[in-house]
Amino acid sequence: MTLQATLTRAMPVPEPIGSGVAATVADDIRKAGRLLPPKELEDALRTAGFARYHIHHPFHKLMNAGELTKGQMQAWALNRYCYQSAIPKKDAIILSRSEDPEFRREWRKRIADHDGEDGAAIDGGIKRWLKLAEGLDLDLQMVQSRRYALPATRFAVGAYIDLVASSSILVAVASSLTELFSPIAIGERVPAMLARYAYINEDTLSYFTPRLHQAPRDAEHALSLVTRWADTPDKQADAIEALLAKCDILWAMLDALHSAYVTPGAIPPGAFIPPPLQE
Ligand SMILES: O=C(O)c1cc(C(=O)O)c2c(n1)C(=O)C(=O)c1cc(C(=O)O)[nH]c1-2
Incomplete structure (x- = not known):
């Protein structure tokens, strides 16, 4: 099946909700000291996480509207390489922290x-x-060297590594739950890119095809662990805050791109400079 055909069967896009809900839900759980049943915790994670997910960022909106120049698209791909290349390292850290062979067997995928x-x-x-x-x-x-990525990209990726290395394994696993929403982002992004940028084709976007089954598999596994392990109100609040911290990391990377490449004259010294006159 082509990537396009796979995506036409993609899930409906939920409406974003007010981010105020996301900000207070963890506090409310902590204060009330009431343990949510697993399904309510799942709903709270989905609602709070989606409200803060990077799908709502202006840079993604520009991308999906076909309004990025080729140079801006290149900057996105070059910076996001830093994130992509760090993902297996952060997963190796998570693996190394578990005593459970069954967990490691699943996570190493x-x-x-x-x-x-x-x-x-x-x-x-x-x-x-x-x-x-x-x-x-x-x-x-140049991409692989990561030397031309924005300073804030490197800090954001470092924050993700630090989060999984220094927190509880519950928090480390919960921080991966943005993957609950990535098929929605991909479902918007891929058809938009194919329709709106003449220089992009399905072959170029082949990265996203396996993600459409890998991300739901990984997210369901992580969600089942988080709802099982978060067996006190404080742990449930920790899990929600971990997901929100990860949303902030993804958001910060797009803020950095927007600030450097959409605002004229704002590229930090040493960062990637798009070739002139690319549209
Ligand atoms: O395209 C996207 O918007 C997007 C988002 C995310 C995410 O939400 O963290 C991931 C990915 N893609 C992705 O491709 C990926 O491999 C991935 C791994 C993880 C993670 O936290 O372990 N997130 C994501």
Whole structure:
């Protein structure tokens, strides 16, 4: 099935809700000291997380509206490579923190998804992301060096690594729950990119095809663990706050892109400079 066909069967997009709800739900749980039943915790995570998800960011809205220049699209791909390449490292940290072989067996699939398998015979997400970068005419060595990423991108990615390394394993796992929403983001982004940017084709976007089944598989696993492990009101609040912290990390990366590449004259010294006259 083509990527486009897969996406036409994608899930409906929920309406965003006020972010005030997201900000207070963890506090309310802590204050009330009432343990939510698993289904209510799941609903709270979904509602609070989606309200703060990067799908609502102005940079994503510009992208989906077909309003990014090619240089801005390149900046997005180059910066997001930093995130993509850090994902298997943060998953290795999470693996290393568990004593449970069953947990590790399931979680290590995430590393294979990004690093590839069978001596790289099966491409992983990192290689597929580079294919996207190549399709956007970026120099791959420049992308892989990560040297030209924005300072805030590097700080945001570092914050994700620090979060999973320094918190409880519950918080580390809960922080991955933005994956509940990534199929919605991909479902909007891919058809928009194919329709609105002449230089982008399905081959360039092949990164996203496996994500449409990997992300729901991973999110369901993480959600079942979080709803089981969060067995006190404080742990439930910790899980919600972890998801919101991760939303902030994703949001900060897009803030950085918007500030550097949409505002004229704001590219930080040393960061990627789009070639002139690219539209
Ligand atoms: O395209 C997106 O909007 C998007 C979002 C996210 C996310 O929400 O964290 C991930 C991805 N993609 C993705 O491709 C991916 O591999 C991934 C791993 C993780 C994670 O936190 O473990 N998030 C995401």
